[in-house]
Amino acid sequence: MKDVSYNCCTKPNYILIKKFSKPPKNEPIYKVNLYKRFLYKCIACGHFINKSNINFNKIYQKDYSNISHGKDLKNKLLKIMSLKSKSDNYHRVRRIIKFLDIHSKEKIEVLDVGSGFGIFPIALKKIKPKWSITAIEPDRENVNFIKDFDINIKKSFIENFTTTNKFDFISLNKVVEHLVNPSRVLIKISKFLKKNGIIYIEVPDADNAYKNKLKFNREEFFADHHHIFSKKSLVNIAKETGYKAKIVKQIKEPSNKYTIYTFLKKELYEK
Numbered sequence: 001m002k003d004v005s006y007n008c009c010t011k012p013n014y015i016l017i018k019k020f021s022k023p024p025k026n027e028p029i030y031k032v033n034l035y036k037r038f039l040y041k042c043i044a045c046g047h048f049i050n051k052s053n054i055n056f057n058k059i060y061q062k063d064y065s066n067i068s069h070g071k072d073l074k075n076k077l078l079k080i081m082s083l084k085s086k087s088d089n090y091h092r093v094r095r096i097i098k099f100l101d102i103h104s105k106e107k108i109e110v111l112d113v114g115s116g117f118g119i120f121p122i123a124l125k126k127i128k129p130k131w132s133i134t135a136i137e138p139d140r141e142n143v144n145f146i147k148d149f150d151i152n153i154k155k156s157f158i159e160n161f162t163t164t165n166k167f168d169f170i171s172l173n174k175v176v177e178h179l180v181n182p183s184r185v186l187i188k189i190s191k192f193l194k195k196n197g198i199i200y201i202e203v204p205d206a207d208n209a210y211k212n213k214l215k216f217n218r219e220e221f222f223a224d225h226h227h228i229f230s231k232k233s234l235v236n237i238a239k240e241t242g243y244k245a246k247i248v249k250q251i252k253e254p255s256n257k258y259t260i261y262t263f264l265k266k267e268l269y270e271k
């Protein structure tokens with residue numbers, strides 16, 4: 001397919017698997033004159049790519065918070081916190097702390113990339129008040145909301161973000177699938193990581209979402225996801241960008257989402 005090229009695996013082989021002329025049920029409503037979207041699948045590794053005429057760059061700075069979370073962020077935060085173990089974030093925070101408590105010293109420096117309205121860094125800070133947490137997020141509503149918490153918040157896209165700080169831990173929760181060029185970002189953030197630092201990536205799971213009867217009507221395949229990773233393509237991008245996967249797991253979250261998460265370490269050699 002001439003307009004799709006991405007090194008998801010050693011032998012990328014893309015086919016057009018679905019054309020959309022209207023959004024699937026439950027997809028957020030994005031302002032676009034004539035909805036047009038093409039979904040491609042690599043038949044070698046199970047990676048998917050969405051191509052649409054929606055300008056997400058603009059949306060992520062201004063409207064994404066409203067579209068995804070509504071106006072009342074405080075209420076949304078309290079609601080998710082009150083769900084406890086029935087929320088996805090509850091388990092995310094705990095699996096990360098469990099991993100880092102084994103592998104890291106007591107006080108650590110965290111960079112959370114693409115924090116949304118801050119549910120992850122806010123919950124993490126509550127349990128680990130000594131940890132220093134920096135969050136970067138492009139949406140101004142989200143940024144203003146996170147300012148009320150003890151978190152160092154920067155308004156930026158990761159693509160434009162610079163820092164001289166080095167971090168023990170960098171998290172990308174449901175972020176990598178939104179990036180047009182995920183490899184470039186993974187290479188970039190490895191420069192922000194301390195020598196023995198850990199990266200945590202969480203993405204929608206194409207393998208299991210594809211097997212589900214709702215298939216392309218599921219949110220894993222929605223238009224805002226440029227890339228929908230299979231276990232194979234996620235492991236491959238980690239390897240190609242200079243990391244070694246310590247753990248890779250496919251899970252079904254309390255919210256019903258199929259998700260893959262991985263903890264990565266920098267390989268000793270630089271690519």
Ligand SMILES: [Zn+2]
Nearest residue numbers: 008009042045
């Ligand atoms: Zn592939």
